[in-house]
Amino acid sequence: xxxxxxxxxxAGALWGLVFVxxxxxxxxxxxxxxxxxxxxxxxVSLLVGLVARRPFPNPSQWLSAAGLSLLGFTGYYLLLVFxxxxxxxxxxxxxxxxxxxxxxxxxxxxxxxxxxxxxGIALTALGLLLMMSPGMSPSPSGGGxxxxxxxxxxxxxxxxxxxxxxxxxxxxxxxxxxxxWLKRHPEVRVTDWANWLGLATGAGAVLLWAVAGSPLxxxxxxxxxxxxxxxxxxxxxxSAWLATILWNMASRRLSASLCGQLIVSETLFALAYSxxxxxxxxxxxxxxxxxxxxxxILASIKAHR
Numbered sequence: 480x481x482x483x484x485x486x487x488x489x490a491g492a493l494w495g496l497v498f499v500x501x502x503x504x505x506x507x508x509x510x511x512x513x514x515x516x517x518x519x520x521x522x523v524s525l526l527v528g529l530v531a532r533r534p535f536p537n538p539s540q541w542l543s544a545a546g547l548s549l550l551g552f553t554g555y556y557l558l559l560v561f562x563x564x565x566x567x568x569x570x571x572x573x574x575x576x577x578x579x580x581x582x583x584x585x586x587x588x589x590x591x592x593x594x595x596x597x598x599g600i601a602l603t604a605l606g607l608l609l610m611m612s613p614g615m616s617p618s619p620s621g622g623g624x625x626x627x628x629x630x631x632x633x634x635x636x637x638x639x640x641x642x643x644x645x646x647x648x649x650x651x652x653x654x655x656x657x658x659x660w661l662k663r664h665p666e667v668r669v670t671d672w673a674n675w676l677g678l679a680t681g682a683g684a685v686l687l688w689a690v691a692g693s694p695l696x697x698x699x700x701x702x703x704x705x706x707x708x709x710x711x712x713x714x715x716x717x718s719a720w721l722a723t724i725l726w727n728m729a730s731r732r733l734s735a736s737l738c739g740q741l742i743v744s745e746t747l748f749a750l751a752y753s754x755x756x757x758x759x760x761x762x763x764x765x766x767x768x769x770x771x772x773x774x775x776i777l778a779s780i781k782a783h784r
Contacts, residue, residue, distance in 0.1 A: 480783070483737075484729070484780060486725040487725070487729035487737075488741060489722075490726040490729065490741075490744075490745075491744030491748055492744065492748045494745040494748070495746075495749035495750075497516070497718050497749075498749035498752065499753055502756060503706065503710060503756075504701075504703040504707050505701075508692070508693060511688070511693050512710065512711060513556050515707070515708075515710075516684075516714045516719055517684030518688075518715070519715020519716065519719070520680055520715045520716075520720050520723075521678055521680055522681065523719075525674075525678060528674045533668075535675075535678075536678075540667070541675070541679070544675040544676050545682075547656060547676060548679035549649075549679075551649070551676075553680060553683030553686065554649050555646055555649040557690065558642050559642070559643065560691050561642040562574075562640070562642035562646055565635035565636065565638045566643065570636075571643035571646070574643040574646075574647050575643065576746075577604075577647065578650055578651055578742060579603055579743050581651045582651055582655065582735060582738065583596060583599065583600055583739040583740055584596075584600070585735070586736040586738070586739055588735075591734075591783065595782035596782060598782070599776070599778040602771045602772070602775030602778060603740065603743055603772060606743075606768040606769075607768075609765075609767055610765065654739060654742070657726075657730055658731075658734075658735045659735075661727055661730050669727035672727050673724040673727055674720075676723055677719065677720055726738075737783045740779035743772045743775060750769060
């Protein structure tokens with residue numbers, strides 16, 4: 480269990496880097512960085528498989544990898560892009576922020592009492608409310624309150640909410656199905672499975688870039704092109720390939736509900752990197768949310784012992 484928890488936390492630490500990477504370059508959209516990272520993930524997976532002479536997936540395994548990569552990587556992110564386009568950033572972020580709670584609820588092992596999960600879920604939910612409330616307080620339309628003010632600023636607001644819910648469903652399904660697949664196939668090494676997911680994700684990333692990315696001449700013309708290339712390679716190898724291996728280790732060793740709680744570590748590390756990049760300390764609300772997230776993780780670990 481300790482190995483699984485440490486692997487899940489390490490995956491969160493690598494995923495958190497993705498949130499600060501876009502702030503390090505100018506002129507590149509989030510889709511450009513994400514598609515570049517996923518293409519790099521595919522290239523690394525292919526090279527590792529060839530150099531280490533690891534087996535490539537059979538048709539059944541390839542179909543599973545393609546479906547799960549669509550749920551957890553390119554499909555999930557493309558839906559999120561559509562959600563942000565139609566509804567702005569704040570509400571889709573709030574919807575996506577509930578992923579750990581849904582994975583915990585839906586992934587509960589049969590022997591675990593519901594009451595044992597309540598402390599971790601409650602602490603995480605309260606932490607999410609604290610994190611989201613400062614960003615949701617300003618009214619983008621200059622008046623009104625509640626959901627209506629976003630509807631005033633974004634004419635396709637409710638369509639965006641539906642996209643966000645679809646994105647939430649995709650990653651929740653990925654977390655649960657990926658964990659179940661790994662447990663059903665103990666003969667497959669977690670590194671091989673990460674490579675197979677990477678091959679499918681790299682192929683999907685090309686489609687993601689074609690649908691929502693910037694034209695190649697525009698990308699090459701940016702002054703930060705060398706830094707952009709370095710970032711997509713670093714995040715592709717670290718935040719995608721290595722993080723997926725670590726997450727597979729956690730998914731094989733832990734229940735889906737505990738893995739769901741460990742997803743919160745992505746937010747914790749993303750905040751830490753962001754504060755370090757800005758050279759500032761968190762606000763009182765943010766610090767309180769971090770404490771609640773940490774306590775939620777500890778409470779969930781205790782419940783699953």
